[in-house]
Amino acid sequence: MKPTPLEQIIVAMIREDGPIPLDRYMALCLGHPVHGYYMSRDPFGPEGDFIxxxxxxxxxxxxxxxxxxxAFQALGAPDEFHLIELGPGRGTLMSDMLRASRVMPGFRDGVRIHLVETSPALRKLQAARLGQTITWHDSLATLPDGPSIVIANExxxxxxxxxxxxRNGQWMERRIGLGADDRLVIGLSAQHLxxxxxxxxxxxxSAPLRDDIARELGSRLAASPGVALVIDYGHAASALGDTLQAVRRHKFCSILDRPGEADLTSHVDFESLGNALRQGGALPHGPITQRQFLLSMGLEARAALLTQKAKLPERNVIGRAVERLAGENQMGNLFKVLAATSPGLPTPYPFGSP
Incomplete structure (x- = not known):
């Protein structure tokens, strides 16, 4: 099969400069300005690669x-505040959050929406979905000061x-190099850890960029009143293991398969993430499982209300969705939820609850 355009670029880079570390390879696969996975497509849903x-x-x-x-109420119901989402996908989560938040007086009047998104394709989908004033950012660096609520889902x-x-009593770094016929292969180079x-x-x-962003978020919460909620799949305590994976067309594949056309992800180390938030000056809370979080927030009651108004086929869809989101053998235990607050703010529910 003919190499992807990005694979040809990576092969040329390796020929010129030698093998590249995995973080450089992932950055190119996901964020290359022309051929990066997220830069030119909608990867979500049945027609994409994952849900x-x-x-x-x-x-x-x-x-x-x-x-x-x-959280808005815990911040003192400010007249103006920033609702920030990191990696907002199609804008579906933000749309649903805004609809539900109408129950809180003053929330919709004071909210200012900020989306941290680098993909032009996804920014278009977000604009169409939300249909209101949005400020986009390439990183946290340009976010304005002031009271804020930050959401980061996946x-x-x-x-x-x-x-x-x-290997043999030392740590060797995994790098991407070239094998026969200029095919990408994974090799090792000596490192001193x-x-x-x-x-x-x-x-x-090791996830230095992940920890850097968490520290930056922690610094933001230390400087201005705010709360953050992080939801992702991963492990509560640091552990050894290979969690890097690639998904294309809803199936797992090799991380070297069709660079730029597959999603590359790894499990989040929530212990490391919490430490980085604390180093930045925030107070982390949790993590707890997504199952515990959703059940505590009223998942079953909300599903029951929707089921009462639904016809039989829709009831079955609701039931399957609840099981997928909170089932012990589905997303419920694999996904974790971590909160972070500015010093002096109360511990948010349901963190710290029995």
């Missing part, structure tokens, strides 16, 4: 909207990571 929680059911976004309304998992493999060697074959993942 996120907001696309599974409106209930997900509505419950987060209720959480945002409570944002951190798509940030580039590095991987190291334990400030940690004891593992057992041969152990994989250690």
């Amino acid at each position: 996120t929680a907001p696309e599974i059911s409106q209930i997900f976004g509505e419950l987060i909207g209720i959480w945002c309304a409570a 944002f951190f998992d798509a940030l580039p990571i590095r991987q190291f493999e334990s 400030d940690r004891p060697p593992g057992t041969d074959g152990d994989i250690l993942e």
